[in-house]
Amino acid sequence: MPVxxxxxxADFEDAFRALLSAKRExxxxxxxxxxxxxxxxxxxxxAALIELTARFDRLELTPETLRFSRAEIDxxxxxxxxxxxxxxxxxALRIRAYHEKQIPEDANWxxxxxxxxxxxxxxxxxxxxxxxxxxxSYPSSVLMNALPAKVAGVERLAIVVPTPDGVANPAVLLAxxxxxxxxxxxxxxxxxxxxxxYGTETIDPVDKITGPGNAFVAAAKRRVxxxxxxxxxxxxxxxxxxxxxxxxxxxIALDMLSQAEHDESAQAILITNDAxxxxxxxxxxxxxxxxxxxxxxxxxxxxxxxxxxxxPDLDVATQLTDRIAPEHLELCVADPEALAAQIxxxxxxxxxxxTPEAIGDYVGGPNHVLPTARSARFSSGLNVLDFxxxxxMAKMTPEALKAIGPAAETLxxxxxxxxxxxxxxxxxxxxxQG
Amino acid sequence: MPVxxxxxxADFEDAFRALLSAKRExxxxxxxxxxxxxxxxxxxxxAALIELTARFDRLELTPETLRFSRAEIDxxxxxxxxxxxxxxxxxALRIRAYHEKQIPEDANWxxxxxxxxxxxxxxxxxxxxxxxxxxxSYPSSVLMNALPAKVAGVERLAIVVPTPDGVANPAVLLAxxxxxxxxxxxxxxxxxxxxxxYGTETIDPVDKITGPGNAFVAAAKRRVxxxxxxxxxxxxxxxxxxxxxxxxxxxIALDMLSQAEHDESAQAILITNDAxxxxxxxxxxxxxxxxxxxxxxxxxxxxxxxxxxxxPDLDVATQLTDRIAPEHLELCVADPEALAAQIxxxxxxxxxxxTPEAIGDYVGGPNHVLPTARSARFSSGLNVLDFxxxxxMAKMTPEALKAIGPAAETLxxxxxxxxxxxxxxxxxxxxxQG
Numbered sequence: 001m002p003v004x005x006x007x008x009x010a011d012f013e014d015a016f017r018a019l020l021s022a023k024r025e026x027x028x029x030x031x032x033x034x035x036x037x038x039x040x041x042x043x044x045x046x047a048a049l050i051e052l053t054a055r056f057d058r059l060e061l062t063p064e065t066l067r068f069s070r071a072e073i074d075x076x077x078x079x080x081x082x083x084x085x086x087x088x089x090x091x092a093l094r095i096r097a098y099h100e101k102q103i104p105e106d107a108n109w110x111x112x113x114x115x116x117x118x119x120x121x122x123x124x125x126x127x128x129x130x131x132x133x134x135x136x137s138y139p140s141s142v143l144m145n146a147l148p149a150k151v152a153g154v155e156r157l158a159i160v161v162p163t164p165d166g167v168a169n170p171a172v173l174l175a176x177x178x179x180x181x182x183x184x185x186x187x188x189x190x191x192x193x194x195x196x197x198y199g200t201e202t203i204d205p206v207d208k209i210t211g212p213g214n215a216f217v218a219a220a221k222r223r224v225x226x227x228x229x230x231x232x233x234x235x236x237x238x239x240x241x242x243x244x245x246x247x248x249x250x251x252i253a254l255d256m257l258s259q260a261e262h263d264e265s266a267q268a269i270l271i272t273n274d275a276x277x278x279x280x281x282x283x284x285x286x287x288x289x290x291x292x293x294x295x296x297x298x299x300x301x302x303x304x305x306x307x308x309x310x311x312p313d314l315d316v317a318t319q320l321t322d323r324i325a326p327e328h329l330e331l332c333v334a335d336p337e338a339l340a341a342q343i344x345x346x347x348x349x350x351x352x353x354x355t356p357e358a359i360g361d362y363v364g365g366p367n368h369v370l371p372t373a374r375s376a377r378f379s380s381g382l383n384v385l386d387f388x389x390x391x392x393m394a395k396m397t398p399e400a401l402k403a404i405g406p407a408a409e410t411l412x413x414x415x416x417x418x419x420x421x422x423x424x425x426x427x428x429x430x431x432x433q434g
Numbered sequence: 435m436p437v438x439x440x441x442x443x444a445d446f447e448d449a450f451r452a453l454l455s456a457k458r459e460x461x462x463x464x465x466x467x468x469x470x471x472x473x474x475x476x477x478x479x480x481a482a483l484i485e486l487t488a489r490f491d492r493l494e495l496t497p498e499t500l501r502f503s504r505a506e507i508d509x510x511x512x513x514x515x516x517x518x519x520x521x522x523x524x525x526a527l528r529i530r531a532y533h534e535k536q537i538p539e540d541a542n543w544x545x546x547x548x549x550x551x552x553x554x555x556x557x558x559x560x561x562x563x564x565x566x567x568x569x570x571s572y573p574s575s576v577l578m579n580a581l582p583a584k585v586a587g588v589e590r591l592a593i594v595v596p597t598p599d600g601v602a603n604p605a606v607l608l609a610x611x612x613x614x615x616x617x618x619x620x621x622x623x624x625x626x627x628x629x630x631x632y633g634t635e636t637i638d639p640v641d642k643i644t645g646p647g648n649a650f651v652a653a654a655k656r657r658v659x660x661x662x663x664x665x666x667x668x669x670x671x672x673x674x675x676x677x678x679x680x681x682x683x684x685x686i687a688l689d690m691l692s693q694a695e696h697d698e699s700a701q702a703i704l705i706t707n708d709a710x711x712x713x714x715x716x717x718x719x720x721x722x723x724x725x726x727x728x729x730x731x732x733x734x735x736x737x738x739x740x741x742x743x744x745x746p747d748l749d750v751a752t753q754l755t756d757r758i759a760p761e762h763l764e765l766c767v768a769d770p771e772a773l774a775a776q777i778x779x780x781x782x783x784x785x786x787x788x789t790p791e792a793i794g795d796y797v798g799g800p801n802h803v804l805p806t807a808r809s810a811r812f813s814s815g816l817n818v819l820d821f822x823x824x825x826x827m828a829k830m831t832p833e834a835l836k837a838i839g840p841a842a843e844t845l846x847x848x849x850x851x852x853x854x855x856x857x858x859x860x861x862x863x864x865x866x867q868g
Contacts (some may be wrong), residue, residue, distance in 0.1 A: 084848045087841035094838070098551060101541055109535075116785075117532060117799050122778045124812045138849050171848055207812040222656065226667045229812035233660045248864075254857035258846075261853045293852045336829065344556045351550075351829035354861060358854035359830060362842040365551050366826035378558045378641040378663035380824040390814040392800035395770065395785035396793055404528070407521035408796040412692075414518045414605055415572050418727045419695045420792040423688035427788060430682075 002282070002306030006275075007316050016309075020323060020374075024236055024265045024305055030190075034219040038194040045200035052191040057133075057164045061186065063202050068173070068184045077174040084171060091363045092143050092178045098365030099151045102384040113404070114397035121388045123153035124229070126204070128196035129181075130211035130221075131172055133162035133188050139175035140361060144368050145211050145382065146179035152387035157181045158206060160196060162188020188213075190220035197224035210382060212369070231382055235373040236265035239357055240326035240346075242317045242339065243281075245274035247332045247353055253284035255330055258358050260301035261294040267305040269324065271317045278308040318342040325376040328357045347376040398431050436716070436740030440709075441750050450743075454757060454808075458670055458699045458739055464624075468653040472628040479634035486625040491567075491598045495620065497636050502607065502618045511608040518605060525797045526577050526612045532799030533585045536818040547838070548831035555822045557587035558663070560638065562630035563615075564645030564655075565606055567596035567622050573609035574795060578802050579645050579816065580613035586821035591615045592640060594630060596622020622647075627654035631662045644816060646803070665816055669807040670699035673791055674760035674780075676751045676773065677715075679708035681766045681787055687718035689764055692792050694735035695728040701739040703758065705751045712742040752776040759810040762791045781810040832865050 005015050040048040046063045053059050068076075080088075108118035129145045131137065142159070149157050159176055161168070163186045176184055185203060187195060193213075199205030209221060210231040221230045239259040243252050256268035272278045285302060289295050311317050318339060321329065325345035333339055336351035343349075347370035350357050361368045369382035396404075405424045412421035439449050474482040480497045487493050502510075514522075542552035563579045565571065576593070583591050593610055595602070597620040610618055619637060621629065627647075633639035643655060644665035655664045673693040677686050690702035706712045719736060723729050745751050752773060755763065759779035767773055770785035777783075781804035784791050795802045803816035830839075839858045846855035 081848075083844050087844040087848075090838065090841045091845065101543075102553075104538070107535055115798075119536075119800070120774075125778070140845055140849065222659065225656065225659070226807070226809065229809070248860075251857065251860055254853055254860055257853035258851065258857050261851060288853070288856075293850070298853065340554075340827070344559070346825050348826045348828070351827065354832055354835050355828055355830040356857040356861065358846055358851075358857045359835070359839065359842050360826075360828055361851075361854060362845045363838045364549075364828045364830075366553070366828055371823075373660070375660065375663070376823065376825070378823060381826055383824060385819065389805075389810065389812060390817060391780050391810070392782045392794075392815055393774070393785065394782070394789055394794055394798045394800055396789040396798075398788055401788050401793070404524065404797045405793065407524045408793050410517050410521040411525065411574055411796045412792055414515075414521075415574065416727070417692065417695060417792075419688055419691035419722070419732065420795060422722075423685065423692045423790040423792045426682075426685055426688055427790065 002302055002308060005307060005309045007309060007311040007320070016320065019307055022305065024267060028215055030215050030219050034190040034216055034223060037190040038220060038223055041191050041194035041200065042198045046202050049187055049191050049195050049200055052189065053187050056189055057162050059163060059166050059186070066185050066187065066202050068186060070182065073173050073177065073182065073184070076168055076170040077177055079170040080174045085174060088139060088143065088171070088175055088178055091140065092147060094363050094365040095143055095147045096151060099148045099384050103151065104385065104388070108393070111400065113400040115400035116395040118393045119390050120393060121390050123155070124207040124387055124389065125154070126156040126158070126206040127154045127208045127210065127387055128206035129157065129159045130192065130209060130213050130217055131159055131161040132213055133164055137161065137169045137172055139169070139171035140368065141212065142172055142175035143179055146176065146181050148367065148382055148384050149387045150180055152384045154387050156183070158183040158185065158196065158203065160185045160187050160192035162186065162192070190216045193217055193220035193224060197228045208387065210386065231369065231386055232371060232375065232379060236267070237262045238267045238326050238372060239328040239330065240269045240271065240321060240324055241330040241332060242271045242314065242321065243277065243332040244272065244314070244334065245277040246334065247277070249277065249280035249284040251353060251356070252281045252332060253288055255356050256306070257285060257288055257292060257298050258356070259328065260298040260306065261292065264297050264300040265305070266301045268302060269307045269309065271309045271311055271320060273311050273314055273317070275310045278310055282308060314339060315342070321346065325374045327370045327372045327376060328360070330355070330357055345376050347371045347381050401427055402431055436736055436742060439741065439743045441743060441745040441754070450754065453741055456739065458701060462649055464649050464653050468624040468650055468657060471624040472654060472657055475625050475628035475634065476632045480636050483621055483625050483629050483634055486623065487621050490623055491596050493597060493600050493620070500619050500621065500636050502620060504616065507607050507611065507616065507618070510602055510604040511611055513604040514608045519608060522573060522577065522605070522609055522612055525574065526581060528797055528799040529577055529581045530585060533582045533818050537585065538819065538822070542827070545834065547834040549834035550829040552827045553824050554827060555824055557589070558641040558821055558823065559588070560590040560592070560640040561588045561642045561644065561821060562640035563591065563593045564626065564643060564647050564651055565593055565595040566647055567598055571595065571603045571606055573603070573605035574802065575646065576606055576609035577613055580610065580615050582801065582816055582818050583821045584614055586818045588821050590617070590640070592617040592619065592630065592637065594619045594621050594626035596620065596626070624650045624654035627651055627658060631658035642821065644820065665803070665820055666805060666809065666813060670701070671696045672701045672760050672806060673762040673764065674703045674705065674755060674758055675764040675766060676705045676748065676755065677711065677766040678706065678748070678768065679711040680768065681711070683711065683714035683718040685787060685790070686715045686766060687722055689790050690740070691719060691722055691726060691732050692790070693762065694732040694740065695726065698731050698734040699739070700735045702736060703741045703743065705743045705745055705754060707745050707748055707751070709744045712744055716742060748773060749776070755780065759808045761804045761806045761810065762794070764789070764791055779810050781805045781815050835861055836865055
């Protein structure tokens with residue numbers, strides 16, 4: 001039974017807080033196990049990776065078969081039906097075009113005193129992309145992770161994807177090929193993250209690791225953070241739909257179910273200013289749940305974490321939305337732009353009833369790797385900047401140093417950092433002598 | 435005795451690798467203690483914070499005295515000498531001006547099929563800034579952390595700064611005032627990070643935590659990452675100077691000592707194409723170490739982690755630099771721009787002999803919170819983007835959905851996500867009916 005809230009009722013605030021703080025994911029504490037796995041891979045390299053893959057994925061590898069050969073990739077990608085290939089190509093085209101617009105500008109300017117300041121962006125040299133195996137092995141996610149890196153100019157991109165019992169997803173390999181990645185290893189779990197971070201005899205280390213994964217992968221990413229960069233610790237998916245009564249309840253029901261079907265811990269919330277419409281959406285969801293292939297998963301998500309919130313007017317909806325900070329936000333209202341302007345915290349917005357969230361998962365262009373669990377308060381979806389870093393630049397002239405050097409010297413002395421002050425003073429003295 | 439390497443010698447590669455992998459920081463494993471502290475603050479709020487502050491900082495607080503009052507701040511900032519105040523004001527002016535140039539643009543464009551795409555940047559609502567107490571309590575760091583947040587438009591900024599035995603640094607409070615921050619709590623350690631992340635009765639939670647700290651603070655930031663955003667896990671400071679023989683050895687010596695004096699684990703490396711010049715810098719360092727106030731610290735750093743690398747020509751220097759990925763990089767050569775163009779990985783560059791690194795610590799404009807321990811390979815110094823996040827926007831038209839919706843449906847079906855496909859199909863069917 002989804003939660004039903006009425007923003008006009010007296011106990012709303014408590015109920016809304018309970019909804020916000022409900023823990024949807026019961027992450028097991030795998031930190032100790034992960035620490036051991038990482039230490040093992042660091043110490044023994046390929047040998048550890050191969051043993052752990054045999055244990056967890058029931059797959060016997062050798063240093064020679066850790067990586068997919070070109071012939072194997074050729075054979076697998078040939079199995080992908082033509083319509084899927086074309087759809088992936090269209091998706092890649094649109095994702096690449098969107099992310100190309102994110103390439104930031106370098107800057108360089110000269111002040112009146114002659115000082116030149118600025119910055120320069122440059123890509124990380126090597127990035128590793130974790131692709132989950134099994135149920136959640138999505139070729140679209142390969143595109144969403146690999147293409148921003150490629151657009152950023154990352155020279156080397158390595159994919160790790162577990163293949164339990166040796167079963168690989170041909171579409172994942174095709175997506176990698178379309179994205180221009182041919183370095184693909186059939187390993188997963190914390191051991192794959194460790195291999196990417198520290199390297200083994202066969203796998204060169206990378207500088208940044210992105211991509212979703214289970215609790216072991218998340219714990220491993222947290223542990224190697226600092227040694228390499230990571231994107232984020234992703235939680236279960238969420239959608240918030242704000243819809244007025246001028247919508248087809250079935251469309252909204254399907255949009256909500258398209259999050260719910262991801263995972264029993266996923267969450268779909270509807271905010272509407274019409275209680276009757278809310279009821280109609282609930283009815284439509286129940287009807288769709290009768291036949292949906294993934295009805296067990298979607299039904300559990302909807303029953304345990306779904307919510308319908310009725311608000312007196314849409315202004316209240318915007319305030320609640322900022323508190324939820326949803327990963328996905330659909331605005332199915334007459335003037336979605338006006339509503340969007342009132343909302344600050346959301347990973348991705350989908351404006352108007354003709355923009356189902358699923359468009360954004362595949363072919364819209366924006367990234368589908370988005371901040372979950374209220375982290376849209378402080379973080380962004382995956383983007384080109386995740387694969388770039390900024391080097392700041394400064395060049396003083398004698399005149400500029402004369403102008404601002406004394407202040408630096410004063411502050412250095414006040415912080416008891418004598419050599420800092422002297423490094424400026426020695427130069428100022430030369431200028432004063434000259 | 436600093437390491438002396440010659441890039442032309444046969445054993446150079448091994449020696450350089452040893453230098454790169456030398457562990458400079460022996461972080462104690464405080465993770466278990468930190469986990470307890472965080473759990474305690476989450477469970478008991480102010481009471482835990484007050485108890486832990488009494489234990490670690492020998493300071494008895496109440497919920498009323500956790501925060502500096504306006505009167506206390508007034509009294510403390512009045513103690514700062516006028517020249518320090520003016521120097522901090524100049525620094526703030528220049529840091530603000532530099533960071534204002536980093537404000538990114540929103541984007542919005544319409545495709546031929548009518549789809550509108552784009553993104554919008556928005557600030558985090560609340561940020562917390564950790565300021566170390568004691569020896570490393572630097573007012574300049576307050577400016578460097580607070581001003582980018584202010585420039586980004588962060589509404590609420592809270593500072594935590596431990597005051598062991600009740601002793602506060604007036605210049606830190608003045609820097610906060612100049613930056614426009616008046617919410618300052620006299621707490622520190624893992625307990626302060628926990629309070630910022632989870633909130634207590636007195637301290638509202640924030641969305642992002644930045645600022646340096648000891649091993650406890652670093653471990654706490656790693657643990658709360660995900661609940662809030664964090665900047666980075668900072669390690670000991672480093673400088674790499676590339677200098678030819680046309681430099682004053684004493685200037686270079688002082689630049690290197692201005693890193694070495696920070697911390698016994700700091701590292702200063704010189705790369706030069708002139709062995710005699712390298713020797714002259716070593717001699718100058720030894721001479722300065724005779725009288726430097728912090729000679730014990732700087733001497734230990736130089737002895738244990740210092741290095742002079744002689745290269746046959748400066749092209750070799752650029753390759754080594756990218757492998758070191760230094761936090762600070764000084765280019766004291768005839769054409770520093772040409773050399774800079776050949777280097778990819780560095781936190782901040784200082785071009786030419788008139789730009790001592792200390793300028794960048796205080797008044798240059800660029801941030802002095804920079805990636806350490808080779809993390810310039812994948813991360814940037816603190817900047818305005820650390821306090822902003824990007825919401826992607828997409829709006830389809832019926833025509834656009836007709837054009838790209840079928841590909842989304844195909845991919846949804848291939849990923850066994852039926853509801854995703856149906857959410858697109860239901861709309862396409864309506865269009866086909868119409």
